[in-house]
Amino acid sequence: MSCPHAAAVAALIKSAHPYWSPAAIKSPMMTTATLINNTQNFIRNDDTTIVTPFDYGSGPINPVAAIDPGLLYDFDTNNLIDLLCSYGTSDEQLKCT
Secondary structure: OHHHHHHHHHHHHHHHOOOOOHHHHHHHHHHOOOOEOOOOOEOEEOOOEEOOHHHHOOOOOOHHHHHOOOOOOOOOHHHHHHHHHHOOOOHHHHOOO
């Protein structure tokens, strides 16, 4: 069920901020996620062990907080090219064919 929920929250964010890029929409969904479940307790694995980010990812989405996140990470293709270049990617490897 996470895909329909994430898509709905992304649509809500897009309606509030129509000019945000897909990366800018994804950013608040992840940065405003919480470690608390709907019973106001930490997310647990089999009701015994508190889970780690490797178990739950960013956590449950908080749609209200995602509308006005306060912090936004955005990137575009130029940022991706800069990242690849910082890893030593050659011009030939970056060349589009």
